[in-house]
Amino acid sequence: MNLDDVDVKILKILQADGRTALSEIARRLDMGTATIHERVNSLEEDGYIRDYRAVLDADLLGLDHVAFIRVNTEAGHFSEVAERLAEETAIQEIHELTGDADLLLKVRVSDRSGLTDLLSRIGKYDAVRSTATDVALRNVKEEQRLDISNDG
Incomplete structure (x- = not known):
């Protein structure tokens, strides 16, 4: 599916x-609600829209310790290690x-002991050579939104 200007909007x-209600999108774009509904359904079916969710405040939830972990694996095993790591919440x-x-890896934990425990588990994974x-000392920018245009 090629995105047109309306899809991008x-x-x-x-x-x-x-x-945002489909009727509100239709109002903003000066289109019919049924048309917007069909387009949103197509965008979902084609995978452009993967999910709808709330963005939670990690600091308020006590998950304010962020770390980046570089993992070295045995040759040829990085994909299988990655699949197993995906299970770590x-x-x-x-x-x-x-x-x-x-x-x-980008990780969020509530304290240093949580990070220590996670690193200990990762270190025990088969095929993990080192980490x-x-x-992170401070979060300057963290954005989930994508900069989209109709360039392709």
């Missing part, structure tokens, strides 16, 4: 507030990398 509105992101490390951890 719909995505921008829903990304800013996923609770404290890990928010897992990226397979080029360069010095095989994987980069290196950077603890």
